[in-house]
Amino acid sequence: MHTSSRAAVAITGLGAVTPAGCTPGDLWNALRAGWSVASLLTGPDFPGTHLGCRVRGLDTGNTVSAKDARRMDPFVLYGITAALAAHRDAGAPGTDPGRNAIVMGNAVGGRHVSDRESVHFAESGPKRVNPLMPLMTMPNAAAAQTAIRLGWQGPAHTVATTCASGADAVGYGMDLLRSHRADVVIAGGCEATLTPVTLAGFGNLNAMSGRTDEPERASRPFDADRDGFVMGEGAGCVVLERLDDARARGARPYAEVAGYAATSDAHHLSMPLPDGAGAAGAMQGAVADAGLAPSDIVHVNAHGTSTPHNDRAEAAALRKVFGEHHPPVTGSKGVLGHLIGAAGAVELIAAVQSMRRCEVPPTANHERPESGLEIDVVHGTSRSVPLGAALTNSFGFGGHNTSLVVKPV
Numbered sequence: 001m002h003t004s005s006r007a008a009v010a011i012t013g014l015g016a017v018t019p020a021g022c023t024p025g026d027l028w029n030a031l032r033a034g035w036s037v038a039s040l041l042t043g044p045d046f047p048g049t050h051l052g053c054r055v056r057g058l059d060t061g062n063t064v065s066a067k068d069a070r071r072m073d074p075f076v077l078y079g080i081t082a083a084l085a086a087h088r089d090a091g092a093p094g095t096d097p098g099r100n101a102i103v104m105g106n107a108v109g110g111r112h113v114s115d116r117e118s119v120h121f122a123e124s125g126p127k128r129v130n131p132l133m134p135l136m137t138m139p140n141a142a143a144a145q146t147a148i149r150l151g152w153q154g155p156a157h158t159v160a161t162t163c164a165s166g167a168d169a170v171g172y173g174m175d176l177l178r179s180h181r182a183d184v185v186i187a188g189g190c191e192a193t194l195t196p197v198t199l200a201g202f203g204n205l206n207a208m209s210g211r212t213d214e215p216e217r218a219s220r221p222f223d224a225d226r227d228g229f230v231m232g233e234g235a236g237c238v239v240l241e242r243l244d245d246a247r248a249r250g251a252r253p254y255a256e257v258a259g260y261a262a263t264s265d266a267h268h269l270s271m272p273l274p275d276g277a278g279a280a281g282a283m284q285g286a287v288a289d290a291g292l293a294p295s296d297i298v299h300v301n302a303h304g305t306s307t308p309h310n311d312r313a314e315a316a317a318l319r320k321v322f323g324e325h326h327p328p329v330t331g332s333k334g335v336l337g338h339l340i341g342a343a344g345a346v347e348l349i350a351a352v353q354s355m356r357r358c359e360v361p362p363t364a365n366h367e368r369p370e371s372g373l374e375i376d377v378v379h380g381t382s383r384s385v386p387l388g389a390a391l392t393n394s395f396g397f398g399g400h401n402t403s404l405v406v407k408p409v
Contacts, residue, residue, distance in 0.1 A: 006178060007177065007178060007242045007243065007244065008242065008243035008244070008256050008258070008409075009173075009174045009177050009178065009240055009241070009242060009243065009256065009257045009258075010240070010241055010242070010243040010246045010251075010253035010254075010255070010256055010257070010409060011238045011239065011240060011253060011254045011255050011256070011257060011352060011406070012089075012090040012091070012093065012239045012240070012241050012246050012251045012252075012253050012254065013085075013086040013087060013088070013089035013090025013091075013093075013186075013237075013238060013239030014085075014086055014089055014237075014238055014239075014254065014349050014352070015081070015082035015083060015084070015085030015086030015087070015088075015089060015188070015235075015236070015237040015238075016082055016085070016234070016235070016236050016237075016346060016349055017055055017058060017078045017081050017082045017085075017190075017234045017235045017236075018030075018055065018232075018234040018235075018236070018336055018339070018346055019037045019053035019054055019055055019056070019232050019233065019234060019336055019337060020037050020053075020335055020336055021057070022055070022057060022058050022059070022081070023085075024349055024353060027346070027349065027350060027353075028350070028353045028357075028361075030335055030336075031330075031332060031335050031336075031350055031354075031361040032359070032361045032362075032382055033335075034334070034335065034361060034362040034363075034364045034379075034380075034381075034382075035216070035335065035364060036053075036215075036216040036217070036218070036219055036230075036334060036335055036337075036364045036365060037053050037216075037335060037336065037337070038051055038052065038053050038215040038216055038218055038219055038230045038337055039051070039052070039053075039054070039215050039216070040212060040215050041054070041194065041199075045195070045196050046196060049212055050196070050199045050203070050212075051208070051209060051211070051212060051215045051218055051230050051231070052194045052199070052230065052231050052232065052233075052337065053219075053230060053231070053232035053233070053336055053337030053339075054194060054232075054233065055074075055078065055192075055233055055234050058077075058078070058081065060077060060081055063080060063081050063084050063085075064077060064080060064081070071132055071136060072136060072141070072145070073109075073110030073111070073112050073113045073114075073136050073137060073141070073192060074112055074192035074233070075106060075109070075110060075111075075112075075141075075142060075190045075191055075192035075233075075235075076110070076136070076141045076142045076145055076190070078142075078190045078191075078192060078233070078234055078235035078342070079104055079106070079142030079143075079145075079146065079188070079189075079190030079235045079237070080142060080145050080146050080149065081235065082188060082190065082234075082235035082236055082237040083102070083104070083142075083146045083186050083188065083235075083237040084146070084149065084150075085237070086186060086188070086237040086238055086239045087150065087186060087239060089239070090239035090241075090251065091249075091250075091251060093184045093239065093241060093246075093249065093251070094150075094152065094183070094184035096183065097150075097151050097152050097153040097154070098153045098154055099154055099182055099183040099184070100150070100152040100153075100154045100182060100183065100184045100185070101152070101154040101155040101156070101157070101173070101176050101181070101182035101184070101185045101186075102143045102146050102147050102150075102152060102154075102155070102156045102157070102185070102186045102187075103143070103155070103157045103158075103159060103169040103170075103172045103173045103176070103185060103186075103187045103188075104140075104142045104143040104146070104157070104158050104159070104169055104187070104188060104189065104190060104237075105158070105159040105160070105161070105164075105165025105166040105167070105168060105169035105188065105189030105190075105341045105342070105344065105345065106139045106140075106142060106158055106159075106160060106165055106189060106190055106191060106341045107160060107161075107162045107163065107165050107191060107193075107340045107341035107396070108139070108191070108193055108198070108340070108341070109137050109138060109139040109141075110136050110137030110138070110141065110192075111137075111192065111193050111195045111197070111198050112192060112195055113130070113133055113136045113137050114133070114137045115195045115196070115197050115198075117129050117130055117133045139158050139160055140156070140157075140158040142158075142190050142235075143156045143157060143158050144156055146186065154181075154182050155176065155181070155182065157169075157172065159172060159189075160341070161262075161396050161398070161400040161402065162340070162341065162396030162397040162398055162400060163303075163305075163338070163340055163341065163343055163344070163394060163395060163396035163397065163400070164262070164344055164394040164395060164396040164400040164401065164402040165189050165340075165341035165342075165344065165396070166188055166189025166190075166236060166339075166341055166342050166343060166344035166345030166346065166348070166394065167189075167343075167344025167345065167347075167348065167392070167394035167402040167403075167404055168262060168344070168394075168400075168402050169187045169188055169189055169344075169345065170187045170188070170238060170240070170257065170260070170344070170345060170348060170404060171260035171261075171262065171402065171404065172187070173185035173186075173187030173240045174240065174257055174260050175260075177240055177241065177242050183241070183242070183245065184239065184240070184241050185239070185240040185241075186237055186238070186239055186240075187237065187238055187240055187345070188235060188236045188237030188238060188342070188345035189235065189236060189237075189339075189341045189342040189343070189344060189345040189346070190234070190235035190341065190342050191233055191234065191235070191339055191340040191341040191342040191343075192233045193231060193233060193340055194231060194232075194233050198231075199231060202231065205270065206228070207228055207229060207270070207307060208228045208229055208230065208231065209226075209227050209228040209229065209230055209306065210227060210228065211227065215230070217365050218230050218306075218365075219306045219333055219334050219335075219337055219338075219364070219365060220306050220334060220364070220365035220366060220367070221302065221304030221305070221306045221311060221331030221333055221334050221363050221365075221366060221377075222302075222304060222306075222311050222315065222329075222331060222363065222366055222369070222370065222373060222375070222377045223306070223365060223366045223367055223368055223369070223370070224368040224369060224370040224371070225367070225368060226306045226307065226308060226311065227306075227308070228306065228307055229305045229306045229307055229333065229337070229338040230306070230333075230337040230338065231337055231338060231340070232333075232336050232337030232338055232339045232340075232343075233339060233340075233342070234336075234339050234342050234346060235342050235345070235346070236339075236342055236345035236346035236347075236348065236349050237345060238257075238345065238348065238349065240257065241253075243256060243409065253409045254352050254356065254409075255352045255355060255356070255406040255407065255408065255409060256406065256407050256408070256409045257404060257405075257406055258289070258290035258291070258292070258389065258405050258406065258407045259285075259286040259287060259288070259289035259290030259291075259292070259403075259404065259405030260286055260289055260402075260403070260404050260405075261281070261282050261283075261284070261285025261286040261288075261289055261402070261403055262282055262285075262400065262401060262402045262403075263278045263279075263281040263282045263285070263401045264278065264398075264399050264400060264401070265277075265278035265399030265401065266278075266399060267399050268399065269397060269398055269399075270397055271309055272309060272310055272313040272314075272395065272399070273313060273399075274309070274312070274313055274316070275313070275316050275317075275320075276313040276314060276315070276316035276317030276318075276320060277317070277320070278317075278399060278401045279303075279313060279314055279317035279393065279395055279401045279403075280316075280317040280318075280320040280321050281401065282393070282401035282402055282403040283317060283318075283321045283391060283393065283403045284321055285403070286391065286403035286404060286405045287321075287391065287403075287405055289405070290389065290405040290407065292389055292405065292407075294321055294322050294323070294325055295325050296388065296389050297322070297325075297327050297388070297389055297390065297391050297405070298327060298328075298355070298385045298386055298387070298388035298389060298390060299327050299328045299329070299330065299351075299354065299355075299360045299378075299385050299390050299391075300318065300327050300328070300329045300330070300390070300391045300392070300393065301330055301331075301332060301347050301348075301350055301351040301354070301390065301391070301392040301393070302314055302318070302329050302330065302331045302393055303331075303333075303343075303393040303394055303395045304329075304330075304331025304332070304333050304334070304363070305333060305338055306331075306333060306334070306338075310395065311370075311373070312370075312373065314393065314395065315373040315374065315375045318375050319374055319375065326375065326376045327376070327391075328360045328376050328378045328383055328385060329363075329375050329376055329377050329378065330354070330360050330361055330362065330363050330377070330378045331363040331364075331366070331377070332346070332347045332350050332361075334363045334364030334365050334366065335364045343394060344392070344394035344402060344404075347392050347394070348392050348404055348406070350392075351390045351391075351392040351404075351406055352390075352406055354390065355387070355388070355389075355390045355406060355407075355408065356408075358384055358385055358386065358387050359382050359383070359384055359385070360378045360382060360383045360384075360385055361378070361382045362378050362379050362380055362381055362382055362383075363377050363378055363379045366379035367379070387408055388407070388408070389405055389406065389407035389408075390405070390406050390407075391403060391404070391405050392404050392405075392406070
């Protein structure tokens with residue numbers, strides 16, 4: 001056991017379930033290609049007026065039985081799949097069940113099951129409601145189910161900071177390792193919100209893109225013609241260990257998670273501070289926590305929702321933090337859409353892969369820069385960068401701002 005509370009924390013395993021594919025390699029290939037996976041949602045529940053980025057091709061045969069899958073909301077299924085994939089990728093660490101922890105971010109819980117059972121109640125009365133509904137929809141279900149499958153008896157926490165949830169989960173996992181309350185942590189986020197009721201609510205909030213005639217062009221971070229985000233779904237998880245412990249067992253870390261910080265705008269439930277002060281505070285805090293200066297950051301994976309106000313506020317925050325440094329900025333949501341509670345964890349995985357390859361993928365659909373943003377958005381094709389630290393941002397409704405810094409090991 002190491003004694004330093006500031007021990008370096010390493011990422012030793014990656015697991016991803018995304019609309020662009022269900023492995024980290026699939027995710028990277030889609031981001032590098034710069035093609036949006038958004039489509040018009042079809043089926044009996046959708047009247048052809050909603051856009052979304054759906055998970056496709058998920059194979060759960062080695063993870064969850066068909067019977068168990070029927071007793072889970074999709075967000076739980078996605079979370080378990082990503083968590084167990086990350087655990088396998090890391091070489092299945094964690095020999096002491098009481099010293100192993102899970103921290104899973106989730107914004108809204110089991111929307112699919114909740115909506116379905118609400119219809120059953122309205123049409124046929126209370127006796128038709130599935131008795132397992134509370135267990136299927138509770139936001140902590142993914143963390144609990146993962147702990148059950150691994151037999152891990154340490155903390156199994158759920159973080160709910162809306163769209164910052166997945167990133168905050170990783171930050172809390174770092175804290176568990178730094179404070180020696182755990183030796184191995186699976187951290188990440190999961191979400192499945194592509195339901196008619198959820199989409200209608202966000203649509204009525206005027207937060208979502210209305211480009212139903214060209215779905216693949218709808219999500220366009222920092223572009224002058226953006227008109228809202230596109231909802232996505234999925235999960236991302238990483239395995240975290242103290243770097244020395246990982247090396248002692250022969251693991252090959254992907255990266256060090258070197259910095260984490262979170263702030264609150266304390267301003268508005270859906271609107272960010274226009275000057276980006278809260279977001280800037282999170283970025284500055286994460287860079288300082290990593291023991292770095294802003295000039296050390298080689299690239300930024302931006303939150304970049306493709307909404308007018310949020311992109312403008314984030315650009316202001318980036319200018320405030322970096323000044324004349326102008327690190328290359330990419331927005332993964334141009335390809336993936338907005339994965340809500342899973343976004344921060346999935347985009348951390350994207351940032352790690354970008355850092356390791358010294359290549360920043362393009363921001364899909366960024367065609368016409370908005371005057372006044374004054375940030376260096378990578379678009380068109382990917383860009384080579386030196387090997388160095390990367391910053392990834394996640395900001396959520398309620399004024400939550402979270403930033404993580406990763407650096408090479």
